[in-house]
Amino acid sequence: xxxxxxxxxxxxxxxxxxxxxxxxxxxxxxxxxxxxxxxxxxxxxxxxxxxxxxxxxxxxxxxxxxxxxxxxxxxxxxxxxxxxxxxxxxxxxxxxxxxxxxxxxxxxxxxxxxxxxxxxxxxxxxxxxxxxxxxxxxxxxxxxxxxxxxxxxxxxxxxxxxxxxxxxxxxxxxxxxxxxxxxxxxxxxxxxxxxxx
Amino acid sequence: xxxxxxxxxxxxxxxxxxxxxxxxxxxxxxxxxxxxxxxxxxxxxxxxxxxxxxxxxxxxxxxxxxxxxxxxxxxxxxxxxxxxxxxxxxxxxxxxxxxxxxxxxxxxxxxxxxxxxxxxxxxxxxxxxxxxxxxxxxxxxxxxxxxxxxxxxxxxxxxxxxxxxxxxxxxxxxxxxxxxxxxxxxxxxxxxxxxxx
Amino acid sequence: xxxxxxxxxxxxxxxxxxxxxxxxxxxxxxxxxxxxxxxxxxxxxxxxxxxxxxxxxxxxxxxxxxxxxxxxxxxxxxxxxxxxxxxxxxxxxxxxxxxxxxxxxxxxxxxxxxxxxxxxxxxxxxxxxxxxxxxxxxxxxxxxxxxxxxxxxxxxxxxxxxxxxxxxxxxxxxxxxxxxxxxxxxxxxxxxxxxxx
Amino acid sequence: xxxxxxxxxxxxxxxxxxxxxxxxxxxxxxxxxxxxxxxxxxxxxxxxxxxxxxxxxxxxxxxxxxxxxxxxxxxxxxxxxxxxxxxxxxxxxxxxxxxxxxxxxxxxxxxxxxxxxxxxxxxxxxxxxxxxxxxxxxxxxxxxxxxxxxxxxxxxxxxxxxxxxxxxxxxxxxxxxxxxxxxxxxxxxxxxxxxxx
Numbered sequence: 001x002x003x004x005x006x007x008x009x010x011x012x013x014x015x016x017x018x019x020x021x022x023x024x025x026x027x028x029x030x031x032x033x034x035x036x037x038x039x040x041x042x043x044x045x046x047x048x049x050x051x052x053x054x055x056x057x058x059x060x061x062x063x064x065x066x067x068x069x070x071x072x073x074x075x076x077x078x079x080x081x082x083x084x085x086x087x088x089x090x091x092x093x094x095x096x097x098x099x100x101x102x103x104x105x106x107x108x109x110x111x112x113x114x115x116x117x118x119x120x121x122x123x124x125x126x127x128x129x130x131x132x133x134x135x136x137x138x139x140x141x142x143x144x145x146x147x148x149x150x151x152x153x154x155x156x157x158x159x160x161x162x163x164x165x166x167x168x169x170x171x172x173x174x175x176x177x178x179x180x181x182x183x184x185x186x187x188x189x190x191x192x193x194x195x196x197x
Numbered sequence: 198x199x200x201x202x203x204x205x206x207x208x209x210x211x212x213x214x215x216x217x218x219x220x221x222x223x224x225x226x227x228x229x230x231x232x233x234x235x236x237x238x239x240x241x242x243x244x245x246x247x248x249x250x251x252x253x254x255x256x257x258x259x260x261x262x263x264x265x266x267x268x269x270x271x272x273x274x275x276x277x278x279x280x281x282x283x284x285x286x287x288x289x290x291x292x293x294x295x296x297x298x299x300x301x302x303x304x305x306x307x308x309x310x311x312x313x314x315x316x317x318x319x320x321x322x323x324x325x326x327x328x329x330x331x332x333x334x335x336x337x338x339x340x341x342x343x344x345x346x347x348x349x350x351x352x353x354x355x356x357x358x359x360x361x362x363x364x365x366x367x368x369x370x371x372x373x374x375x376x377x378x379x380x381x382x383x384x385x386x387x388x389x390x391x392x393x394x
Numbered sequence: 395x396x397x398x399x400x401x402x403x404x405x406x407x408x409x410x411x412x413x414x415x416x417x418x419x420x421x422x423x424x425x426x427x428x429x430x431x432x433x434x435x436x437x438x439x440x441x442x443x444x445x446x447x448x449x450x451x452x453x454x455x456x457x458x459x460x461x462x463x464x465x466x467x468x469x470x471x472x473x474x475x476x477x478x479x480x481x482x483x484x485x486x487x488x489x490x491x492x493x494x495x496x497x498x499x500x501x502x503x504x505x506x507x508x509x510x511x512x513x514x515x516x517x518x519x520x521x522x523x524x525x526x527x528x529x530x531x532x533x534x535x536x537x538x539x540x541x542x543x544x545x546x547x548x549x550x551x552x553x554x555x556x557x558x559x560x561x562x563x564x565x566x567x568x569x570x571x572x573x574x575x576x577x578x579x580x581x582x583x584x585x586x587x588x589x590x591x
Numbered sequence: 592x593x594x595x596x597x598x599x600x601x602x603x604x605x606x607x608x609x610x611x612x613x614x615x616x617x618x619x620x621x622x623x624x625x626x627x628x629x630x631x632x633x634x635x636x637x638x639x640x641x642x643x644x645x646x647x648x649x650x651x652x653x654x655x656x657x658x659x660x661x662x663x664x665x666x667x668x669x670x671x672x673x674x675x676x677x678x679x680x681x682x683x684x685x686x687x688x689x690x691x692x693x694x695x696x697x698x699x700x701x702x703x704x705x706x707x708x709x710x711x712x713x714x715x716x717x718x719x720x721x722x723x724x725x726x727x728x729x730x731x732x733x734x735x736x737x738x739x740x741x742x743x744x745x746x747x748x749x750x751x752x753x754x755x756x757x758x759x760x761x762x763x764x765x766x767x768x769x770x771x772x773x774x775x776x777x778x779x780x781x782x783x784x785x786x787x788x
Binding site for chain 4: 431432434435437439537539541543545
């Protein structure tokens with residue numbers, strides 16, 4: 001019998017695909033080209049916003065999966081998120097998570113990213129699992145966006161609220177790359193705590 | 198007093214700019230990002246169609262300028278068209294005009310392109326001036342389009358009608374590159390006569 | 395026992411992969427970045443030339459397979475070539491073959507491309523199979539090249555020699571797109587017979 | 592007579608151009624294409640490293656100009672740096688400087704970037720001028736790099752040493768865009784202080 005937490009990641013992966021992908025071969029809905037076969041790899045602002053929402057939903061999903069199914073369930077979900085929403089299968093990802101410290105500040109490998117989200121990896125002993133902290137909602141406020149073909153970038157604030165209503169605000173830069181299946185993948189992710197005076 | 202042919206090219210250049218450019222820094226009108234500062238270099242299908250219409254209008258303009266102002270007027274207009282609508286200032290253009298022959302089949306330089314359109318260049322002795330043939334209208338029927346960031350490509354037929362109503366049909370591939378001012382420029386242009394059995 | 399023509403296409407596909415691919419995640423050999431993990435999607439001139447040679451080799455392969463194994467063998471090879479070297483799985487390809495005529499001038503679908511190379515498709519009744527004409531060697535002379543990230547374009551002449559030593563020269567434009575596996579795929583192919591006076 | 596600080600920025604701008612630009616129309620030195628006219632917009636790893644060194648040199652230049660010529664000289668140099676090395680003329684830049692605080696955390700406009708580097712802008716009252724802090728040298732240690740046509744991105748640490756030998760280390764992400772003149776321009780710049788336990 002498959003335990004429920006083994007099924008969940010697939011559902012989440014499906015959700016991510018639905019929310020942040022678009023067929024490469026489909027053009028955005030532009031009336032002048034309505035009838036014309038088009039190969040468009042251009043990322044739209046709407047797709048970027050959908051990918052950001054999917055990231056927020058995924059973080060909350062890992063947190064709640066941890067509460068209902070423990071570390072095994074949270075890890076399975078985190079693995080599914082990394083496979084569906086990040087670009088580690090294409091090469092090194094430029095990932096500087098919010099709370100990492102030297103000598104493991106940058107997580108250019110999938111292993112390092114997974115360790116950051118769910119901890120429990122002796123190669124990253126300071127990681128306690130950022131995604132395990134009872135997150136309940138994520139709000140994203142972009143200040144500007146770059147759209148350049150199959151590459152998009154955003155900068156802004158992300159507000160993450162936990163089950164006690166405590167809000168953590170971070171300064172966030174995301175870079176996306178559309179893959180051959182049409183999916184937006186995170187290729188760049190720099191998150192930092194705001195400077196306080 | 199400015200001779201009319203000295204003024205005309207500027208007007209045509211302005212027309213080309215109006216018809217085939219868009220500010221790089223302005224995003225396409227997408228409601229989700231309405232309030233967000235955006236740098237978008239993505240070419241839209243509508244921009245490609247506008248650039249194609251501008252090319253057709255420019256060809257007719259050169260032809261009618263030749264009839265009203267002679268070769269000087271036609272040449273001035275052709276120069277303005279090349280500066281506004283092709284990308285010779287950025288590098289070699291992949292240009293194979295409809296009727297060129299070896300050893301001057303390919304016109305990767307601005308000089309060669311001008312010679313093709315208006316002739317009168319001893320370096321290209323077979324050029325009689327394609328744009329001088331009494332063209333009156335241009336119809337474009339694309340069969341497919343590629344949109345990839347600041348690069349776009351189309352393929353299809355172009356039907357050019359002269360003052361006697363004679364229609365010349367060509368098989369045409371165009372490639373465009375958006376420049377830093379937001380203008381679409383032709384970087385690739387392969388035109389060929391249809392094969393007949 | 396597998397018939398030989400069923401094995402051959404796989405070998406050819408492997409050859410194509412070897413000759414025109416490079417891992418996306420691998421940077422070109424640049425000394426300054428030797429030790430740095432790099433995701434590079436940039437196509438190099440050397441990769442373009444290799445993809446062109448692979449196309450020429452594939453054309454000769456289909457022709458010789460036709461002679462040794464008949465239409466079944468040639469078709470299997472042509473299918474392998476289309477899957478390995480063209481981009482039909484990503485969207486419509488801008489393909490205007492040398493000898494096609496209206497209303498089937500443009501082959502934006504995989505079916506149309508296959509019909510052009512090996513014929514035998516009632517939907518394309520004028521196709522006699524361009525690749526079946528006893529080709530023995532292919533020479534490519536580019537006049538210029540565009541390299542723009544995962545997109546590359548070339549223009550020039552291609553000389554194809556058959557078993558009788560007869561040379562067919564065409565004017566050729568190719569466009570390539572690197573896929574997520576690192577392979578260069580033809581997304582644009584405009585071929586035309588030279589104009590003769 | 593021109594005051595020396597009016598001349599200096601021009602020299603610096605020239606230096607920046609020399610150190611971080613390359614003609615768009617020139618291909619990287621690749622032997623197979625040596626003789627072929629090429630339009631290449633691809634950014635190389637070497638160009639990225641040169642642009643990073645130029646940024647470090649510019650920061651030190653502003654600091655030393657402040658010491659030798661006061662705020663006027665430093666401001667003139669900072670203006671030249673922004674014009675030569677950032678992309679504000681193309682659109683909003685995704686710039687999160689190291690020490691900015693809400694509500695002015697992000698500097699997507701040129702004015703905000705200038706205020707961060709040299710202060711003295713009442714619209715940004717918390718800015719004391721980051722570049723005025725006696726910087727003497729800059730060391731850059733990238734952990735990974737992305738090269739995608741006319742876009743490049745890096746992530747890593749930057750160590751900035753002041754005149755007293757004190758070293759400030761930051762976590763840094765840079766994004767570059769090559770402009771039509773061939774120059775690499777910073778379109779993304781996220782800098783943050785390392786988290787300390």
